[in-house]
Amino acid sequence: MLGGFFRKVAGKSSSRDVAKKRLKFTLIYDKLEVNDDVLNNLHRDIVEVISRYFEIDKDAFKMDIRRTEDRSALIVNTPILSSKRKT
Amino acid sequence: MSGKIIVITSGKGGVGKTTATASIGAALALEGKKVAVVDMDIGLRNLDVVMGLENRIVFNIVDIVNGRCKVKQAAIKDRRIDNLFLIPASQSDNKDALTPEGVVGVSEELKEEFDYTLMDCPAGIEQGFENSIAAADEAVVVCTPDVSAVRDADRVIGLLYARSITPKLIVNRIVPLMVERGDMLSHEDMVDVLSVELAGLVPMDDNVVVSTNTGVPLVLQKESKAGSAFRRIARRLNGQNDLPIVVPQSQDRFWKKIGSRLGIGR
Numbered sequence: 001m002l003g004g005f006f007r008k009v010a011g012k013s014s015s016r017d018v019a020k021k022r023l024k025f026t027l028i029y030d031k032l033e034v035n036d037d038v039l040n041n042l043h044r045d046i047v048e049v050i051s052r053y054f055e056i057d058k059d060a061f062k063m064d065i066r067r068t069e070d071r072s073a074l075i076v077n078t079p080i081l082s083s084k085r086k087t
Numbered sequence: 088m089s090g091k092i093i094v095i096t097s098g099k100g101g102v103g104k105t106t107a108t109a110s111i112g113a114a115l116a117l118e119g120k121k122v123a124v125v126d127m128d129i130g131l132r133n134l135d136v137v138m139g140l141e142n143r144i145v146f147n148i149v150d151i152v153n154g155r156c157k158v159k160q161a162a163i164k165d166r167r168i169d170n171l172f173l174i175p176a177s178q179s180d181n182k183d184a185l186t187p188e189g190v191v192g193v194s195e196e197l198k199e200e201f202d203y204t205l206m207d208c209p210a211g212i213e214q215g216f217e218n219s220i221a222a223a224d225e226a227v228v229v230c231t232p233d234v235s236a237v238r239d240a241d242r243v244i245g246l247l248y249a250r251s252i253t254p255k256l257i258v259n260r261i262v263p264l265m266v267e268r269g270d271m272l273s274h275e276d277m278v279d280v281l282s283v284e285l286a287g288l289v290p291m292d293d294n295v296v297v298s299t300n301t302g303v304p305l306v307l308q309k310e311s312k313a314g315s316a317f318r319r320i321a322r323r324l325n326g327q328n329d330l331p332i333v334v335p336q337s338q339d340r341f342w343k344k345i346g347s348r349l350g351i352g353r
Contacts, residue, residue, distance in 0.1 A: 014269025019234050020276045026234070027241050027280065 032072045034065060046076060055081040090121075090198040093205050093324065094223035096247075096254075098239030100210030102231045103259040106295055106305065108207040109137045110314065111227075113304040114321030116171035120202040123162055125174040127219040128209035129184050132176035139302020140165065140173050149177040151196075152189040158196045168304060172201070182214050187221035194222035203324075212246060220247065226254040227286055227324070232261060232272040241281055255286035257320060262291045263337035274334070287320035289313050290335035 013021075043063050050056055061078040095108045105126075112124035125148055126134035135141040146161035151174070162172035177184060197204045208219035220226065226247050230240040240256070247254045258274045265271035274288050292313035298305040305314040312335065323330050 016266070016269045016272055016276065019272050020280065023234055023237055023272075023280050026238055030238070030242070031245075 029067075032065075032067060039063075039065075047078075050078060052084070054083050057081055090200075090202045090204060091224045092194060092197065092222050093203060093225045093227060094208055094219050094252075095205055095227050095229060096208035096216065096219060096243055097210065097229045097236070098212060098243040099230075099236045102229050102236050103289075103295075104210075104229050105134050105137050105207055106299070107227070107229050107257060107259065107289075107317065108205050109134060110305045110317035111321045111324065112203070112205050113138075113165075113168050113171055113306045114318040115203050115205075115325060116165075116168045117306065117318070118321060118325050119170070120325065121170045121172075121200070122203045122205065123158075123172045123174055123197060123201040124205045124207060125197075126176035126207050127185075127215055128207065129176050129180050129182055129215065130178065131209070132178050134207050135163075135173060135175045136302065137299055138165065138173055138304065140175075141302075144175050147175045147177040149180050149184045151193050152185055158193065158200050162200075165304075167307065185214075185218045187217050190218050190221045197222075212243065216243075216246075220250060220252065223252060225324075226252045227257055228254045228283070229257045229259050230277065230281075231259050232266075232274075232277065234272075237272070237277055237280060244281060244283055254283060255324075256281060256283045257286050257289060259289045260291045261288055261335045263335045267337060285332055286323060287316055288332060288335055289316040289320075 043061075046063065047056070047058055047061055051058075057079045062076070064075045066073050066075055095104050095111070097104050108124050112122045116122045124134060124138070126132050127148065128134075129149065132147075135144060140163050143163050146156040148161070150156045151158055151161050158174070161174050163175070165171040165173065206219045206223060209215035228240050228243055228247075230236045244254055256278065258277055261274065262271055266273045274285065278285060290312050292311055294308050294311035295305060295313050298308060298311070298314075305311055306318050308314050316333070316335070319330060319333065
């Protein structure tokens with residue numbers, strides 16, 4: 001199509017291409033979203049598992065999902081008070 | 088006999104679910120199957136007016152589920168198309184008048200009575216959606232070529248997969264000229280983004296408005312492009328898997344093709 005030709009020459013992308021690109025990103029981001037219930041359960045479980053091996057400061061325990069351009073990371077930060085030695 | 092229950096859903100409202108349900112239902116009946124279309128939008132019923140059967144309602148789906156009547160008593164027979172029946176929604180009840188368990192409870196009776204039961208799902212992913220998919224064997228997701236509809240379709244497709252239902256996609260309201268011009272998502276774009284199998288492609292068609300105005304089934308309008316697209320979709324859902332998907336084309340492109348055949352095109 002002629003319109004498409006001019007757009008290509010001018011280096012502009014069609015609104016169709018823009019829509020597709022935006023959709024792809026949106027859907028990826030949508031899927032990374034976690035609801036509060038899931039997050040709270042995960043929080044509880046991680047504290048429980050770590051507590052089997054270490055004495056930790058439960059109030060200072062921090063958990064966060066950090067998103068960057070192309071990936072998400074689960075960041076857990078907890079002060080360890082002491083290790084639990086098997087006797 | 089044991090029929091099939093197919094849910095027609097979309098997530099987003101206003102993409103053509105009700106039109107699709109009415110048209111596919113009518114088309115399946117024209118194929119000789121006994122079909123019920125069920126309006127699952129409790130409190131906001133519309134399938135009855137789209138089908139032109141609004142004056143004949145006695146019982147509704149809530150009555151069936153609550154045991155106030157039999158499926159046979161509530162199903163309104165369409166006088167123009169043999170074997171086509173409508174089970175309307177209740178207009179006065181609350182959205183929570185139905186439960187998924189209640190719907191599953193009457194699904195056997197529906198399957199006993201009809202070859203195909205089409206559930207016209209309300210917009211959204213709340214109770215009405217849960218009720219509509221509760222007893223579904225198959226699902227069809229209707230989506231228009233815009234960003235918001237595709238996003239919602241993706242969400243709904245995910246929810247269907249979570250229930251072990253593999254949905255098929257209908258792309259509705261395609262404007263071929265706009266796709267060619269690069270101003271509308273193509274069905275390839277949508278399949279690529281949603282990674283889902285196609286049930287069919289439906290072009291934008293003024294006849295849909297006319298059909299809704301008059302309550303005359305779209306599939307009975309011989310010249311309607313959307314109508315014939317829905318008839319093909321129905322045949323595909325009815326097991327004719329080899330029926331090729333027809334891509335809607337603009338008049339413009341049609342003449343260009345003829346032109347190039349004659350050697351006068353660009």
